[in-house]
Amino acid sequence: MSHEESQPARRRPAQRPAEILAAAERVFNRCGYDRATTREIAAEAGVSEGTLYNYFPSKRAILLALIDSTAESWRQDIECIHASTLEDAIAQLIAARLRFAQEHPLTILTLQQAVLDPEIGRHLDAMVTRGQDDLMARFRALSASGALRPIDPFVAEEALGSMIMGLTIGIELAAVGWHRQPLSPEEIAHALADVLMNGLRARPEEKGTSHES
Amino acid sequence: MSHEESQPARRRPAQRPAEILAAAERVFNRCGYDRATTREIAAEAGVSEGTLYNYFPSKRAILLALIDSTAESWRQDIECIHASTLEDAIAQLIAARLRFAQEHPLTILTLQQAVLDPEIGRHLDAMVTRGQDDLMARFRALSASGALRPIDPFVAEEALGSMIMGLTIGIELAAVGWHRQPLSPEEIAHALADVLMNGLRARPEEKGTSHES
Amino acid sequence: MSHEESQPARRRPAQRPAEILAAAERVFNRCGYDRATTREIAAEAGVSEGTLYNYFPSKRAILLALIDSTAESWRQDIECIHASTLEDAIAQLIAARLRFAQEHPLTILTLQQAVLDPEIGRHLDAMVTRGQDDLMARFRALSASGALRPIDPFVAEEALGSMIMGLTIGIELAAVGWHRQPLSPEEIAHALADVLMNGLRARPEEKGTSHES
Amino acid sequence: MSHEESQPARRRPAQRPAEILAAAERVFNRCGYDRATTREIAAEAGVSEGTLYNYFPSKRAILLALIDSTAESWRQDIECIHASTLEDAIAQLIAARLRFAQEHPLTILTLQQAVLDPEIGRHLDAMVTRGQDDLMARFRALSASGALRPIDPFVAEEALGSMIMGLTIGIELAAVGWHRQPLSPEEIAHALADVLMNGLRARPEEKGTSHES
DNA sequence: AATGAATGAGACTTCATTCAT
DNA sequence: TATGAATGAAGTCTCATTCAT
Numbered sequence: 001m002s003h004e005e006s007q008p009a010r011r012r013p014a015q016r017p018a019e020i021l022a023a024a025e026r027v028f029n030r031c032g033y034d035r036a037t038t039r040e041i042a043a044e045a046g047v048s049e050g051t052l053y054n055y056f057p058s059k060r061a062i063l064l065a066l067i068d069s070t071a072e073s074w075r076q077d078i079e080c081i082h083a084s085t086l087e088d089a090i091a092q093l094i095a096a097r098l099r100f101a102q103e104h105p106l107t108i109l110t111l112q113q114a115v116l117d118p119e120i121g122r123h124l125d126a127m128v129t130r131g132q133d134d135l136m137a138r139f140r141a142l143s144a145s146g147a148l149r150p151i152d153p154f155v156a157e158e159a160l161g162s163m164i165m166g167l168t169i170g171i172e173l174a175a176v177g178w179h180r181q182p183l184s185p186e187e188i189a190h191a192l193a194d195v196l197m198n199g200l201r202a203r204p205e206e207k208g209t210s211h212e213s
Numbered sequence: 214m215s216h217e218e219s220q221p222a223r224r225r226p227a228q229r230p231a232e233i234l235a236a237a238e239r240v241f242n243r244c245g246y247d248r249a250t251t252r253e254i255a256a257e258a259g260v261s262e263g264t265l266y267n268y269f270p271s272k273r274a275i276l277l278a279l280i281d282s283t284a285e286s287w288r289q290d291i292e293c294i295h296a297s298t299l300e301d302a303i304a305q306l307i308a309a310r311l312r313f314a315q316e317h318p319l320t321i322l323t324l325q326q327a328v329l330d331p332e333i334g335r336h337l338d339a340m341v342t343r344g345q346d347d348l349m350a351r352f353r354a355l356s357a358s359g360a361l362r363p364i365d366p367f368v369a370e371e372a373l374g375s376m377i378m379g380l381t382i383g384i385e386l387a388a389v390g391w392h393r394q395p396l397s398p399e400e401i402a403h404a405l406a407d408v409l410m411n412g413l414r415a416r417p418e419e420k421g422t423s424h425e426s
Numbered sequence: 427m428s429h430e431e432s433q434p435a436r437r438r439p440a441q442r443p444a445e446i447l448a449a450a451e452r453v454f455n456r457c458g459y460d461r462a463t464t465r466e467i468a469a470e471a472g473v474s475e476g477t478l479y480n481y482f483p484s485k486r487a488i489l490l491a492l493i494d495s496t497a498e499s500w501r502q503d504i505e506c507i508h509a510s511t512l513e514d515a516i517a518q519l520i521a522a523r524l525r526f527a528q529e530h531p532l533t534i535l536t537l538q539q540a541v542l543d544p545e546i547g548r549h550l551d552a553m554v555t556r557g558q559d560d561l562m563a564r565f566r567a568l569s570a571s572g573a574l575r576p577i578d579p580f581v582a583e584e585a586l587g588s589m590i591m592g593l594t595i596g597i598e599l600a601a602v603g604w605h606r607q608p609l610s611p612e613e614i615a616h617a618l619a620d621v622l623m624n625g626l627r628a629r630p631e632e633k634g635t636s637h638e639s
Numbered sequence: 640m641s642h643e644e645s646q647p648a649r650r651r652p653a654q655r656p657a658e659i660l661a662a663a664e665r666v667f668n669r670c671g672y673d674r675a676t677t678r679e680i681a682a683e684a685g686v687s688e689g690t691l692y693n694y695f696p697s698k699r700a701i702l703l704a705l706i707d708s709t710a711e712s713w714r715q716d717i718e719c720i721h722a723s724t725l726e727d728a729i730a731q732l733i734a735a736r737l738r739f740a741q742e743h744p745l746t747i748l749t750l751q752q753a754v755l756d757p758e759i760g761r762h763l764d765a766m767v768t769r770g771q772d773d774l775m776a777r778f779r780a781l782s783a784s785g786a787l788r789p790i791d792p793f794v795a796e797e798a799l800g801s802m803i804m805g806l807t808i809g810i811e812l813a814a815v816g817w818h819r820q821p822l823s824p825e826e827i828a829h830a831l832a833d834v835l836m837n838g839l840r841a842r843p844e845e846k847g848t849s850h851e852s
Numbered sequence: 853a854a855t856g857a858a859t860g861a862g863a864c865t866t867c868a869t870t871c872a873t
Numbered sequence: 874t875a876t877g878a879a880t881g882a883a884g885t886c887t888c889a890t891t892c893a894t
Contacts, residue, residue: 013853032329034247038889048855050891059889086413116245149415155404156413162379162405163372191368192375199412200299200369202362226878251864261880266865439857458755460673464885474859479886512839542671575841581830585802585839588831592801617794618801625838626725626798628788677868687876689870698868 017055020045021069024062028110033063063110064123073100087197090160095189102185163192230268233258234282237275241323246276276323277336283320284340286313299360300410303373308402315398373409443481446471447495450488454536459489489536490549496533497553499526512573513623516586521615528611589618656694659684660708663701667749672702702749703762709746712739725786726836729799734828741824802831 023045027036038059042049056062077096083089236258240249251272255262269275290309296302314320361369449471453462464485468475482488503522509515527533662684666675677698681688695701716735722728740746 016853032247034245035329037887042856049889050855051853053890054853116243116248146415149411149413155401155408158401159376159405159408159413163376188368188371192372195369195372195412196408197412197414198362199408199410200361200372201410202359229878250862252862260878262864263866263881264879267878270865272864442857456755458673460671461755463883465883475885476860476887477858480857483886485885542674573841574839575837581827581834584827585831585834589798589802614794614797618798621794621798621835621838623838623840624788625834625836626787627836628786676866681877688868689876690874692869693874 016047016051017065020047020052020055021062021066025066025104028063028066029104033110060117060120063120067120067123070104087193090196091186091189091193093160094163094192095185098185098188160196163196229260229264230278233260233265233268234275234279238279238317238320241276241279242317242320246323273330273333276333280333280337280340283317300406303409304399304402304406306373307376307405308398311398311401376405376409442473442477443491446473446478446481447488447492451492451530451533454489454492455530455533459536486543486546489546493546493550493553496530513619516622517612517615517619519586520589520618521611524611524614586622589622655686655690656704659686659691659694660701660705664705664743664746667702667705668743668746672749699756699759702759706759706762709743726832729835730825730828730832732799733802733831734824737824737827799835802835 020041024036024041027041027044030036031040036059038049038052041059041062042052045052052062056065074097077100078093081089081092081096083092233254237249237254240254240257243249244253249272251262251265254272254275255265258265265275269278287310290313291306294302294305294309296305446467450462450467453467453470456462457466462485464475464478467485467488468478471478478488482491500523503526504519507515507518507522509518659680663675663680666680666683669675670679675698677688677691680698680701681691684691691701695704713736716739717732720728720731720735722731
């Protein structure tokens with residue numbers, strides 16, 4: 001009935017939930033879950049506070065939905081990796097996670113903090129575990145194929161996973177202005193994949209190795 | 214020599230700040246900084262809410278004091294490391310951090326979350342940077358001595374630091390029941406130091422390497 | 427034309443700020459600024475405590491808004507004075523101020539007390555100074571026209587201003603039951619204007635008596 | 640039993656109440672009654688908070704005692720006036736009050752604010768009324784002796800009293816940095832006594848009168 | 853479906869007063 | 874008598890949630 005077409009994003013109620021989620025993510029990334037207010041989320045989404053509650057029953061529900069979508073995004077990251085060598089695979093994986101961390105700062109911090117809430121914790125656990133399992137399965141396959149030293153595959157996966165998580169958090173903190181981070185995701189990814197595969201120790205007989213694969 | 218041990222909270226006023234800090238750490242670890250209430254901290258410390266403010270000017274000040282004491286504890290961890298080989302040094306460092314994470318679950322998460330508060334962020338930054346610098350200095354010395362492959366020392370330190378931070382978080386999440394963590398700190402530490410030093414790649418000529426140093 | 431007059435506090439949101447200000451004035455006048463609680467102001471306005479903060483960011487802001495509206499009311503009082511003789515003008519000014527004091531008891535006391543807060547003090551200062559300047563300008567004009575004895579115009583204005591302020595406070599205190607005040611504003615106004623213009627000294631012959639010093 | 644004579648003001652318990660009152664007055668003058676804290680009063684008096692309660696049962700009792708001592712001081716001001724002419728008497732009275740206001744800034748504001756407390760109000764009322772009555776008696780005597788115009792003596796006293804109160808408040812506000820006040824108490828006193836006695840109106844036949852004595 | 857004013861529980865913090873030492 | 878740590882009621886302000894329009 002209104003004859004103005006000036007608001008482009010205001011005539012697609014079907015997109016409302018996604019818009020709200022995107023806005024909520026931005027606000028969570030700015031303030032963290034607890035300090036984010038529904039008022040700010042609504043403003044960021046360009047709707048009123050009441051509208052939020054037409055699509056999500058509570059602030060917590062928004063976070064749960066966000067966890068789902070984030071987990072989905074991570075899973076796609078892993079599935080998209082197609083590499084001939086293990087080193088490349090690892091580098092791609094690291095790079096994917098680091099890029100995500102740059103584009104969605106504070107996401108991990110938000111999620112971790114959310115762990116304090118038991119219900120959210122269970123939800124998040126389910127999501128992550130599934131992703132972890134995919135990764136671990138790939139690792140075990142490679143390990144079994146003899147491409148890796150006879151190291152406990154759990155240790156190997158833990159080493160990689162921890163390194164990535166630590167890096168990710170480093171990047172997120174950098175996004176809040178907390179730390180410096182001069183290298184690009186790709187650079188870091190290759191360097192770390194190299195370290196992980198070949199180790200730090202100098203090997204006299206191997207001369208001239210740089211951190212180019 | 215004093216004849217009263219009946220009042221639990223009436224001991225020595227000189228211990229009050231430490232008691233409050235310990236209580237606050239427990240509550241922060243249970244709930245995170247934002248969700249922790251001064252009422253709960255006071256109850257956990259066995260004092261009234263007002264007493265908190267006889268020792269700390271604000272809730273935030275309690276967290277700042279906690280950061281200081283945590284940073285001090287970490288610095289001592291690093292200073293206590295005396296090892297003949299780099300691998301041992303790394304293993305000890307990892308083990309120290311993992312033990313701390315087990316004894317003070319969620320501390321890191323709490324601190325990270327607190328970064329959202331700019332003032333706390335600055336404080337924490339100062340603390341961490343100092344510790345980081347110690348570690349990096351040791352690393353550079355070793356790197357210069359030729360014990361390491363000619364890898365960017367920044368990358369090396371980042372690899373180690375990230376791995377440790379990631380592991381730490383993993384352990385903390387495990388403490389909240391979020392994840393399994395079957396190995397002991399020492400086992401993990403040695404295995405990871407091995408990976409870090411020697412890499413994951415199988416080396417035909419090196420046979421029989423286990424993850425025993 | 428709307429068919430509901432049953433909910434007393436649900437009228438027009440546009441009137442809410444004025445309603446809150448009126449309620450706050452009543453409460454401030456009962457208790458003074460410091461002792462007035464937001465709970466009591468909200469109750470007096472017939473709204474919840476939170477609603478206060480939908481319209482004013484703080485208790486102090488309510489007082490600032492009240493100062494503005496009071497200052498505006500005073501300025502109008504002065505502008506409305508149209509008199510042929512100086513004596514009439516003074517009498518009207520006094521009467522206007524006294525009537526205000528009767529209708530808004532304790533307002534001046536509240537404002538003065540509020541001076542203890544530096545920010546409020548600055549705000550109030552700006553308001554009052556402007557009003558004072560209007561008054562002083564009129565006085566100087568009269569003085570320059572020769573209608574007054576060659577008295578320091580600052581002294582004259584100070585005499586009038588102080589007398590009015592003192593009277594006002596007397597009336598306000600009377601309103602709290604502190605003092606008696608049998609005469610009407612107009613009676614007092616005329617009597618004082620007379621004293622101010624002609625002095626207290628008896629002049630039997632009403633001519634040229636020199637005054638001892 | 641202690642052999643140190645270093646604290647000079649610490650060995651006269653009999654002076655303690657007066658010391659506390661003096662400290663309380665200074666603090667009240669800085670902050671007003673409500674914002675003054677017992678902690679600050681104790682610190683200003685150089686004693687502990689608990690000691691306050693060995694001499695006064697409550698914060699309010701300190702204010703009551705202060706009112707008594709202030710009223711006594713005012714009464715002495717009035718009794719000390721010995722002047723041959725009414726104008727001198729008035730000038731001395733005004734000067735005495737203005738000096739008091741300069742030396743004890745905010746006292747009047749504190750007292751006025753205290754009126755909001757009914758018990759304090761009654762107490763203050765009794766004190767002030769007695770002083771007022773002295774003043775009014777003198778005024779009536781002079782009026783009856785024919786020294787004043789046949790003006791309602793109530794009006795005359797009200798004019799004088801209000802003027803003084805207004806001036807006093809002006810001076811107190813100036814002490815808080817609120818307003819300018821360039822003249823000395825004596826100058827103001829003489830000028831105002833002149834205005835009050837002789838009026839503002841120009842009298843052609845009286846030439847050359849200035850407000851210089 | 854959308855709005856945003858209203859709500860009220862609850863957070864952090866202050867401070868007059870008490871009391872064991 | 875002097876102390877000052879402890880107390881807890883009460884104050885200001887925030888914010889997730891509801892609901893009349």
